[in-house]
Amino acid sequence: MVKPTPAPRNTRQRGEVMALLQEVDGARSAQQLHMLLRQRGAKVGLTTVYRTLQMLVDAGDADAARLPGGEQLFRLCSRDGHHHHLVCRDCGKTVEIAGPAVERWADEVAEANGFTDVRHTIEIFGTCRDCTGPGSGVACG
Amino acid sequence: MVKPTPAPRNTRQRGEVMALLQEVDGARSAQQLHMLLRQRGAKVGLTTVYRTLQMLVDAGDADAARLPGGEQLFRLCSRDGHHHHLVCRDCGKTVEIAGPAVERWADEVAEANGFTDVRHTIEIFGTCRDCTGPGSGVACG
DNA sequence: CTCAATGCAAAAGGTTTGCACGCTT
DNA sequence: AAGCGTGCAAACCTTTTGCATTGAG
Numbered sequence: 001m002v003k004p005t006p007a008p009r010n011t012r013q014r015g016e017v018m019a020l021l022q023e024v025d026g027a028r029s030a031q032q033l034h035m036l037l038r039q040r041g042a043k044v045g046l047t048t049v050y051r052t053l054q055m056l057v058d059a060g061d062a063d064a065a066r067l068p069g070g071e072q073l074f075r076l077c078s079r080d081g082h083h084h085h086l087v088c089r090d091c092g093k094t095v096e097i098a099g100p101a102v103e104r105w106a107d108e109v110a111e112a113n114g115f116t117d118v119r120h121t122i123e124i125f126g127t128c129r130d131c132t133g134p135g136s137g138v139a140c141g
Numbered sequence: 142m143v144k145p146t147p148a149p150r151n152t153r154q155r156g157e158v159m160a161l162l163q164e165v166d167g168a169r170s171a172q173q174l175h176m177l178l179r180q181r182g183a184k185v186g187l188t189t190v191y192r193t194l195q196m197l198v199d200a201g202d203a204d205a206a207r208l209p210g211g212e213q214l215f216r217l218c219s220r221d222g223h224h225h226h227l228v229c230r231d232c233g234k235t236v237e238i239a240g241p242a243v244e245r246w247a248d249e250v251a252e253a254n255g256f257t258d259v260r261h262t263i264e265i266f267g268t269c270r271d272c273t274g275p276g277s278g279v280a281c282g
Numbered sequence: 283c284t285c286a287a288t289g290c291a292a293a294a295g296g297t298t299t300g301c302a303c304g305c306t307t
Numbered sequence: 308a309a310g311c312g313t314g315c316a317a318a319c320c321t322t323t324t325g326c327a328t329t330g331a332g
Binding site for chain 2: 310311312313314315321322
């Protein structure tokens with residue numbers, strides 16, 4: 001075999017990151033996650049947070065979206081196939097959405113213009129119900 | 142008046158950047174544009190390239206798209222309203238596209254989930270016809 | 283015991299800013 | 308002359324990498 005599957009190890013740090021990700025259930029930046037971990041007393045290096053997130057993304061268990069500012073947000077991903085996200089710009093709450101019609105549209109437009117090997121990125125940002133009303137904003141995820 | 146419109150000045154540098162942008166007619170990164178300018182003998186600082194691009198974007202004469210890697214691509218923008226782009230990942234050739242149906246879809250999905258103040262980013266990447274065939278790739282824009 | 287995982291510090295990459303000088307108006 | 312524009316260097320921010328140490332299996 002060329003790939004004996006390196007067998008990922010169960011480290012405390014990964015556990016902490018995973019646990020946090022499941023709790024927040026929303027989009028968070030690596031730095032944000034790192035900060036939250038420290039706040040709850042978990043000793044995890046920023047590097048490890050990044051590496052764990054990258055690992056999850058590669059494995060398809062999480063995915064990343066890039067903010068207009070360039071920072072990326074990560075979140076665990078339940079849905080299997082290709083899909084997109086609706087993210088609250090205030091609290092990070094995320095709704096996974098599928099848009100078969102949109103996927104098709106993107107491919108069609110691209111192919112109609114002679115483009116091949118088409119990929120697309122679609123991100124929808126908004127303010128969720130919980131963050132709309134009061135002066136709230138930072139705590140519904 | 143609170144905004145006497147600072148009146149932008151006609152500097153050689155801006156002219157060079159504008160000229161180049163019009164010639165390449167495709168998406169290019171600031172660094173790429175800077176390099177191209179130097180190659181053609183135009184003395185323009187990278188800082189100025191960034192500032193000029195930012196100015197154009199703010200004025201709505203150009204727009205920026207962020208690559209998966211975080212780098213942003215700029216291009217002059219003819220179309221007036223909101224629209225998206227189909228970009229060749231090899232040469233940067235850009236096709237401006239409008240997708241009324243998609244816009245609507247995005248808004249609907251967001252509102253259906255209780256989100257307000259909805260914004261979205263849609264970028265389609267592919268390989269254009271000119272860059273598909275041969276081992277080519279770096280020179281069709 | 284072995285090798286992946288960790289973490290610190292440093293590097294990298296792209297973009298922005300402080301500040302003195304120059305050019306447009 | 309007045310003030311925006313320029314450009315260099317340094318600052319910034321997020322993400323990545325080098326390397327010695329730690330710890331899971």
